[in-house]
Amino acid sequence: MTQRMILINSPFFFSEERVKTVADWSEVFGNSAPLSLEIGCGTGHFIVERARRNPHRNYLAIDIFNRGCHKTCRKLEDEGISNVRVVRAEARHFLSHHIRPASLGEIFINCPDPWPKKRHRRRRLVSAEFLPLMDFALRADGDFYFSSDVADYARDVAHLLSEHPGYGPAHAAPLLNELPDYPRSKYMLRSLEQGGPMYFVHFRRQARNVEVAPPLVGPGFRVNWATSCP
Numbered sequence: 001m002t003q004r005m006i007l008i009n010s011p012f013f014f015s016e017e018r019v020k021t022v023a024d025w026s027e028v029f030g031n032s033a034p035l036s037l038e039i040g041c042g043t044g045h046f047i048v049e050r051a052r053r054n055p056h057r058n059y060l061a062i063d064i065f066n067r068g069c070h071k072t073c074r075k076l077e078d079e080g081i082s083n084v085r086v087v088r089a090e091a092r093h094f095l096s097h098h099i100r101p102a103s104l105g106e107i108f109i110n111c112p113d114p115w116p117k118k119r120h121r122r123r124r125l126v127s128a129e130f131l132p133l134m135d136f137a138l139r140a141d142g143d144f145y146f147s148s149d150v151a152d153y154a155r156d157v158a159h160l161l162s163e164h165p166g167y168g169p170a171h172a173a174p175l176l177n178e179l180p181d182y183p184r185s186k187y188m189l190r191s192l193e194q195g196g197p198m199y200f201v202h203f204r205r206q207a208r209n210v211e212v213a214p215p216l217v218g219p220g221f222r223v224n225w226a227t228s229c230p
């Protein structure tokens with residue numbers, strides 16, 4: 001069943017068209033505060049709370065899901081939070097077209113689509129192919145946060161990052177069951193309520209010792225537009 005597209009009129013919202021007009025995110029925010037990105041913000045539970053606790057940072061929240069973008073904007077408006085902009089975009093396309101090199105201080109990915117079947121795992125967002133995009137966008141000392149209730153996805157991500165040059169775990173262990181002061185997303189809350197464990201990966205970029213060209217992400221890139229949160 002195809003869901004009806006909702007017209008989003010929020011001043012916080014950047015459609016695929018509007019985002020093309022952005023040359024520099026600091027101009028959009030009207031300040032040069034550090035910039036963070038949440039990929040797959042869903043209905044906005046996490047980013048609204050994270051932004052509320054950190055008013056001196058700027059946040060981009062992106063999702064391919066129109067209804068999720070709408071709900072996130074509504075939360076921001078209802079709660080009077082002004083340091084977030086919501087973009088309807090595909091993550092890999094957004095990172096390679098709308099983010100300047102070394103401009104992000106934080107990247108968050110919470111409960112991404114798990115693709116549990118073995119033959120579908122190559123569709124997972126965080127993979128070896130994703131890392132060059134992160135290398136391009138994240139500044140030195142930048143933080144990468146990943147959470148999932150799917151143990152093997154979280155283990156794979158912790159392993160990928162451990163093997164990837166220039167990054168190190170921000171805590172004693174690469175894989176954790178709790179991250180202090182980390183706001184809950186809707187999917188996290190659902191998993192915790194059902195009694196399931198959560199897995200967190202938090203790595204820090206140690207240095208930008210190489211200049212990284214933006215990886216080419218072409219129109220043929222596979223996006224599962226049918227993916228959606230309720």
Ligand SMILES: C[S@@+](CC[C@H](N)C(=O)[O-])C[C@H]1O[C@@H](n2cnc3c(N)ncnc32)[C@H](O)[C@@H]1O
Pocket residue numbers: 039040041042043062063064065068089090091092109110111112113125185186187188223227228229
């Ligand atoms: C399982 S939901 C989790 C939502 C939210 N992060 C949470 O934890 O409650 C995954 C979200 O990621 C979005 N998503 C999946 N693939 C994406 C991609 N390639 N680029 C941007 N968003 C994506 C989906 O539309 C969906 O809203």
